[in-house]
Amino acid sequence: MSGAANHNDARSLPAGANAAAPLLEIRALRVSFSLEDGRRLTAVDGINLSVSPGEAIGIAGESGSGKSTAASAIMGLLPPNGRIDSGSIRYRGLDLVAEGAPLRRTRWREIAVVFQGSLVALNPVIKVRDQVAEAIELRLGEPANAAREKAKRLLADVGIPDKRLEAYPHQLSGGQRQRAMLAVALSCSPAVLIGDEPTTALDVIVQAQILELLDRMRHEYGLGLILITHDLAVIADMCDRVAIMYGGRIVESGSVREVFTNPRHPYTQALLGAAPDARAGRRTIKVLEGQPPDLASLPPGCHFAPRCPLADARCTEEDPPTVSYEDRVTLACHRYEPNGGALPAPVAAPYPVLELGKR
Amino acid sequence: MSGNAKLSVGGRILNRVSGGNLLLLLLRRWDARVALAILTLLALSGIAPGLFVGPLQTATTAEAAPLLPPSGAHLFGTDDLGRDLLNLTVHGARISLVVGALSAVITLLLGGGIGMIAGYRGGRTDALLMRIADTFLILPTFVLALILAPILRELIGDQTEILGIRTTLLTIVAVIGVTSWSSTARIVRSQTLSLRERTFVERARLVGLSPMRIIARHIFPNIRTVLVANGIVVIAGSILTESTLSFIGLGDPFQPSWGTILGNAQSAAAPSLGAWWFIMAPGGAILFTVIACTIVGNAIDELLDRDVRVRR
Numbered sequence: 209m210s211g212a213a214n215h216n217d218a219r220s221l222p223a224g225a226n227a228a229a230p231l232l233e234i235r236a237l238r239v240s241f242s243l244e245d246g247r248r249l250t251a252v253d254g255i256n257l258s259v260s261p262g263e264a265i266g267i268a269g270e271s272g273s274g275k276s277t278a279a280s281a282i283m284g285l286l287p288p289n290g291r292i293d294s295g296s297i298r299y300r301g302l303d304l305v306a307e308g309a310p311l312r313r314t315r316w317r318e319i320a321v322v323f324q325g326s327l328v329a330l331n332p333v334i335k336v337r338d339q340v341a342e343a344i345e346l347r348l349g350e351p352a353n354a355a356r357e358k359a360k361r362l363l364a365d366v367g368i369p370d371k372r373l374e375a376y377p378h379q380l381s382g383g384q385r386q387r388a389m390l391a392v393a394l395s396c397s398p399a400v401l402i403g404d405e406p407t408t409a410l411d412v413i414v415q416a417q418i419l420e421l422l423d424r425m426r427h428e429y430g431l432g433l434i435l436i437t438h439d440l441a442v443i444a445d446m447c448d449r450v451a452i453m454y455g456g457r458i459v460e461s462g463s464v465r466e467v468f469t470n471p472r473h474p475y476t477q478a479l480l481g482a483a484p485d486a487r488a489g490r491r492t493i494k495v496l497e498g499q500p501p502d503l504a505s506l507p508p509g510c511h512f513a514p515r516c517p518l519a520d521a522r523c524t525e526e527d528p529p530t531v532s533y534e535d536r537v538t539l540a541c542h543r544y545e546p547n548g549g550a551l552p553a554p555v556a557a558p559y560p561v562l563e564l565g566k567r
Numbered sequence: 568m569s570g571n572a573k574l575s576v577g578g579r580i581l582n583r584v585s586g587g588n589l590l591l592l593l594l595r596r597w598d599a600r601v602a603l604a605i606l607t608l609l610a611l612s613g614i615a616p617g618l619f620v621g622p623l624q625t626a627t628t629a630e631a632a633p634l635l636p637p638s639g640a641h642l643f644g645t646d647d648l649g650r651d652l653l654n655l656t657v658h659g660a661r662i663s664l665v666v667g668a669l670s671a672v673i674t675l676l677l678g679g680g681i682g683m684i685a686g687y688r689g690g691r692t693d694a695l696l697m698r699i700a701d702t703f704l705i706l707p708t709f710v711l712a713l714i715l716a717p718i719l720r721e722l723i724g725d726q727t728e729i730l731g732i733r734t735t736l737l738t739i740v741a742v743i744g745v746t747s748w749s750s751t752a753r754i755v756r757s758q759t760l761s762l763r764e765r766t767f768v769e770r771a772r773l774v775g776l777s778p779m780r781i782i783a784r785h786i787f788p789n790i791r792t793v794l795v796a797n798g799i800v801v802i803a804g805s806i807l808t809e810s811t812l813s814f815i816g817l818g819d820p821f822q823p824s825w826g827t828i829l830g831n832a833q834s835a836a837a838p839s840l841g842a843w844w845f846i847m848a849p850g851g852a853i854l855f856t857v858i859a860c861t862i863v864g865n866a867i868d869e870l871l872d873r874d875v876r877v878r879r
Contacts, residue, residue: 285769315773329766333788339767342784343774392770 221300222314229301231432232282232319232400233258237295239274239281249504251277253456253511254295256530256538259400259432264423266435266443266464268479269453270500275436278453279402282434283321299400317347320398322389322422324405329389330377336388337363337373343395362391366421383414387421394425400432401425407442419446440483444468452476455501455511458530462537473541474516474557484564494559510542517557518543589792592870593863602862605855612657613664620654634835634842644844646828647835652848655823659849662813662824663806663856666740670805671798673744678751679794683782685752686759697756700749708746712808715742716817736819739812743805751797758790796867803860810853825849 221227239252252274259265267275280286282297284304297304299314323329330339340359344350350358360373366387368380377385386406393401403422407415423446426433435446443450444464451461452475460473471477481494498515501507507514513523523542530540533551544552593599611618628650635645643652685696719738762768763786771781812818813826814833828849832838837845 283773285773315775321770321773323766323770325766329770331767331771331785331789333791334785342771342776346775 222302222318225300225302227300229298230258231261231300232434233296233298234278234282235296235298237278237281237297238293239277239286239290240293241287241290243289243504247504250293250506251290251456251503252281253506255451255453255456255458257434257451257458257461259434261399261430261432262426263449264426264433264435264447266437266447266450267453268438268440268443268450270438272500272503273453274456274503275453276404277456279321279404279434279436282319282402284315316343316398317396318398319400319402320393320396322386322393322401322403322406324408327377327382327385330385330392332377335374335376336368336380336385336391340388340391340395343392347396359391359395362394363388366391366394366425381414382410383417386410386414386418390418390421390425394429397429398431400434402434402436404436405438406435407439408437415442422446440468440480452479455506456503457511457540458538459512459540460538466536470554472537472539472544472552472554473512474518474543474555475512477554477557478515478559481559491564492561493564495562496559510540517559518555589795589867589870593866596866598862599866602859602866605859606863609660609852609856609859610664612660614661616657616661619657620651634837634840634845636842637844643848644842646831646845647837647842652828652844655828656825656848656852659823659825659828659852662736662819662822663809663853665736666743666809667802667805667860669737669740670743670747671801673740674747674751674801674805675794675798677744677748678797679755679787679790681748682752682755683759683786683790686756687763687778687782687786689760689763693756696752700752703746703749704753706746708743708804709808709811711746712739712742712812713815713817715745716812720817739809739818740805743808747801747804751794751801754793754797755790758793759786762786762789792867792871796864796871799860799864799867803857803864806853806856806860825853829853 234255234257236254236256237252238250238254241249241251243249255274255278257265257267257278267278269275277286277290280290281292282304286292292305295305299318302314304314330336334342337356337359340362341352341355344355344358345352348355360370363373364370368384368387368391372380372384377388380388389406406422407418410418419442422433422435425431433446435443437443447464449462450464450467451458452467452473453459454475460467460471460476467476468480471480475496478494478496482496484491484493496515501511501514507524509522509524509526510516510519510528513519516523520542526542528540528542530538531544531546531549532538533549537551543555593603616622631641631645631649631651633645633647633649635641635649637644641651641653643656646652646655681696681700685693685700716738719741720734723734723738759782768781768785771785776784809818809824810826810829813824814830816830818824818827820827826849829846832842832845832849835842835845837843
């Protein structure tokens with residue numbers, strides 16, 4: 209397909225950007241919300257993340273772990289009571305957080321989103337083709353006819369048949385709508401694509417189709433992909449690297465292979481252990497007791513300590529530093545010593561085990 | 568037809584009820600069919616009274632004996648001056664039509680515009696605009712109209728014409744518009760509040776649409792049908808207000824209107840003379856028109872109801 213070639217030809221960096229700088233780099237990002245009772249809630253507590261072209265990164269974690277807030281911050285979509293306290297988000301070296309940031313020029317043009325729930329993400333009274341064309345017209349400044357023509361090609365590219373071009377969102381199936389959303393996201397040939405639970409409300413077959421499409425688009429367009437989901441299987445399928453978030457922090461990150469086969473952080477172990485595995489014939493799940501932390505009143509020290517079977521006094525007093533091991537894995541856990549950067553052996557956390565299928 | 572099948576999906580009717588589709592859905596209901604027939608008749612009388620009776624001069628010149636009961640020659644009877652009541656009533660439709668339509672336009676423009684801006688902007692803009700709307704909401708329309716009508720008439724004079732419409736008529740329209748926009752604004756605002764939280768509005772912001780373009784392109788099409796339903800109810804209210812103003816002599820003195828005819832009937836002591844037809848013709852016209860408008864308004868409301876109120 210000609211998509212990739214067009215994509216790279218069309219790409220001209222925004223002013224102030226540097227083609228040699230990393231595609232997207234997030235450093236020590238802190239995002240907080242003010243609550244009505246005057247307290248501040250820290251949703252994202254100093255995360256680091258970087259994405260290269262063609263690379264897919266999965267961000268996993270429970271609801272309220274800060275993964276969607278991080279995405280909103282990247283897009284500049286924080287609600288009025290939210291703000292970025294510190295840290296930086298750089299697109300090709302261009303700081304998107306700094307005062308007077310050129311967010312308007314990078315949004316959608318450079319960084320686009322596939323939202324969760326295509327029913328609410330598409331305007332019900334506008335034809336899908338026109339919704340795809342909208343951004344092309346506005347961001348790329350192409351005349352209406354050319355934009356509509358390009359929208360047609362994009363929709364064909366994501367597998368929407370020609371005869372559905374003039375359809376309204378409700379006339380499409382859930383899968384087609386999500387495909388259309390993908391076309392909307394790709395309309396300005398972005399370099400970074402953020403998928404915020406892009407397959408959450410879909411059945412497994414459609415989900416597989418959409419993921420396959422997303423993967424194809426990533427390779428074809430050389431997209432840097434950030435996939436936010438609580439579905440670990442999706443990340444295992446799609447991503448090169450994974451970041452596990454808990455209480456606004458990235459507790460463990462690394463290559464999908466390393467993190468998924470040798471989970472080191474007790475939370476990662478719980479998260480992976482909580483998913484029954486049909487193929488392995490494993491019929492037990494690890495039980496993680498307790499509730500996700502209240503972000504408005506986080507305990508000192510490690511946020512996971514109250515639920516961690518390995519926690520000791522140090523865990524509830526000191527924040528665990530994030531240590532990088534052999535450039536493959538980062539860990540924020542007191543159970544692992546920096547020991548010169550050599551990758552430590554996993555320490556199994558003794559979670560209670562629940563046997564499935566017993567009657 | 569496919570429209571009906573989609574209805575059963577529930578929840579998302581609003582999205583697909585638009586334009587011709589809405590009319591088709593309405594025609595499926597017998598009550599709306601009757602109401603639309605009445606409104607069509609009214610519209611025809613207003614636009615082309617010649618279809619039913621002679622020109623305006625024949626209505627205003629007396630040619631028969633006064634207070635004749637309905638007969639073959641005068642279907643609705645004659646008034647105290649010997650004018651044909653059918654003729655007068657048909658010609659009266661034009662005023663009701665013009666007042667109803669213009670008031671609805673003003674109400675929807677003001678109410679829709681203010682409601683969308685308040686709902687989309689939120690915060691202080693919202694608070695300020697809604698307090699203004701509340702102020703107008705508690706003003707009794709009719710009393711305000713009663714006071715404003717003679718004042719405006721004094722200010723502009725009642726002989727001048729703007730675009731072929733006499734200013735007396737326009738004052739009535741202005742009075743109705745000014746007093747009825749606030750409830751429209753509240754309805755539109757509440758719709759906008761829920762719409763602006765939807766992801767497609769977020770996306771539109773990301774894509775770089777200005778607030779005004781988001782309102783025009785993404786919000787307005789979604790509340791169009793709500794405006795139509797509301798507009799029809801406004802038309803009914805306007806026709807009533809105009810009739811009442813005309814009844815007490817604050818209407819347009821140069822053109823027969825249903826309210827004026829009723830007023831004439833009252834001053835001619837029609838009830839005590841037993842001339843029921845004198846009241847029946849204009850009164851019936853008002854009654855049927857307002858009922859028809861209300862039925863159509865309610866029917867649209869019901870078609871949208873599930874969707875409008877239980878939106879995610």
